[in-house]
Amino acid sequence: MTAAQSVETLHIPEGLNYECTGCGKCCGGWSVPLTEQDYFRIADIDWGKQSPERYFGKSLFREMRDYESESTPYTHAIMEGADGHCPFLVDKLCFIHAKFDSKTKPSICQLFPYSFNRTPSGTYATISFYSMGAVNNSGRALVEQRDYLESKFAEFNQLYPDHQPNWSQIQLTTGISMTWDQYLTHEEKLISYIKDRSVSLENRFLNGSNYLARIMQEARGSAVAPAVASTDGAANLNWLDKNLLTALHKIYFPIDKLGRGEGDFNFYRFLYQTGFQGLFPGTKIRVPGKSYSFETLERMPFPSTDPDIEDLIYRYFYSRIFGKHYFGAGFGQLSLITGFNHLAIIFGLIKLQSKAIAKLRNAEVVSYLDVAAAVRQLEKRLGETSLDGMAAATFEALMTSNRRVARVLAHS
Numbered sequence: 001m002t003a004a005q006s007v008e009t010l011h012i013p014e015g016l017n018y019e020c021t022g023c024g025k026c027c028g029g030w031s032v033p034l035t036e037q038d039y040f041r042i043a044d045i046d047w048g049k050q051s052p053e054r055y056f057g058k059s060l061f062r063e064m065r066d067y068e069s070e071s072t073p074y075t076h077a078i079m080e081g082a083d084g085h086c087p088f089l090v091d092k093l094c095f096i097h098a099k100f101d102s103k104t105k106p107s108i109c110q111l112f113p114y115s116f117n118r119t120p121s122g123t124y125a126t127i128s129f130y131s132m133g134a135v136n137n138s139g140r141a142l143v144e145q146r147d148y149l150e151s152k153f154a155e156f157n158q159l160y161p162d163h164q165p166n167w168s169q170i171q172l173t174t175g176i177s178m179t180w181d182q183y184l185t186h187e188e189k190l191i192s193y194i195k196d197r198s199v200s201l202e203n204r205f206l207n208g209s210n211y212l213a214r215i216m217q218e219a220r221g222s223a224v225a226p227a228v229a230s231t232d233g234a235a236n237l238n239w240l241d242k243n244l245l246t247a248l249h250k251i252y253f254p255i256d257k258l259g260r261g262e263g264d265f266n267f268y269r270f271l272y273q274t275g276f277q278g279l280f281p282g283t284k285i286r287v288p289g290k291s292y293s294f295e296t297l298e299r300m301p302f303p304s305t306d307p308d309i310e311d312l313i314y315r316y317f318y319s320r321i322f323g324k325h326y327f328g329a330g331f332g333q334l335s336l337i338t339g340f341n342h343l344a345i346i347f348g349l350i351k352l353q354s355k356a357i358a359k360l361r362n363a364e365v366v367s368y369l370d371v372a373a374a375v376r377q378l379e380k381r382l383g384e385t386s387l388d389g390m391a392a393a394t395f396e397a398l399m400t401s402n403r404r405v406a407r408v409l410a411h412s
């Protein structure tokens with residue numbers, strides 16, 4: 001597929017399955033956003049009459065704050081219940097759906113977990129790994145559900161008629177632009193590295209990062225720097241690696257409810273944190289009630305070769321790359337190199353977070369469920385996080401190096 005081909009082509013990822021498992025977990029942990037149409041449709045219903053014991057006299061909706069709705073089609077949100085779940089989740093089922101129909105639900109719920117990303121070579125479908133069905137690869141292959149996905153895509157076009165991501169400014173790295181066809185060639189290569197089961201997961205990401213470093217050197221016309229052959233020989237994490245990981249961990253795995261701007265990568269906060277490293281040494285990974293040093297977590301092995309864990313990590317990152325949710329208009333207008341290296345560093349964060357979760361329950365071995373919990377939380381936060389220009393520039397400055405990728409993957 002090239003950029004010249006139809007933009008209406010719907011591409012569906014191979015090897016990903018999905019069916020709803022009815023666990024109800026997708027309907028918790030977030031304030032469901034509503035378009036203006038959603039809001040008028042749902043808030044107009046007298047919910048107190050539909051179920052007095054549940055809803056009478058209760059505030060169910062709120063207006064979104066400016067910073068929440070900026071660059072989104074949403075104006076309002078459903079307020080989370082005291083238990084952290086959507087108040088319309090009743091006995092693991094959607095009360096709106098049960099009382100009316102699926103079309104009455106919020107747009108985002110009608111489409112969930114499918115996402116569609118329009119690009120110059122067509123629209124790429126993926127699924128959100130916040131869904132347990134996606135995490136567990138439940139049900140039939142997406143490629144066998146083409147008719148259903150096409151119908152969801154038609155709904156998506158109706159619900160979000162203004163979705164036109166701007167892919168006109170894509171860059172290999174800062175200052176080196178790239179055509180869409182060049183991008184597609186690189187993507188094919190990156191996916192082949194990530195798929196290569198003959199090497200460890202860590203080295204698959206490193207091979208992708210090395211490939212892009214080589215392309216960058218060639219594009220600049222400078223001598224090609226030697227690749228970091230394997231994570232085995234990588235140097236230890238330095239203070240900047242640790243500060244970067246700590247800063248990213250805080251926004252992707254927050255302990256407390258995030259206030260205004262706290263969920264986004266803030267350049268000034270990062271500068272403050274790294275600047276005071278000398279005064280407050282010993283950056284740590286924090287989870288509720290505990291914090292662990294990088295050294296403590298490194299001593300705990302990550303079961304990368306467990307077939308279920310390996311498969312989950314592969315599918316998750318393949319889905320992000322296939323869906324183009326990691327660079328350019330797909331994530332913070334990052335360059336391809338920074339976008340890919342950010343994914344590799346995120347894999348390091350998943351390892352650290354899974355180990356911290358295991359330790360929190362006094363286990364010495366990371367389980368599949370620890371990794372699944374880390375992936376789900378990360379997926380949710382990546383969808384909520386935005387990068388302003390300064391934050392994106394900081395990402396570019398800190399995540400271009402394949403050596404940093406090697407150190408993070410070797411010592412996480």
Ligand code: SF4
Pocket residue numbers: 026027028032086087088089090093094095096097105106109
């Ligand atoms: S509105 Fe329904 S589908 Fe959407 S989060 Fe609430 S319970 Fe779930």
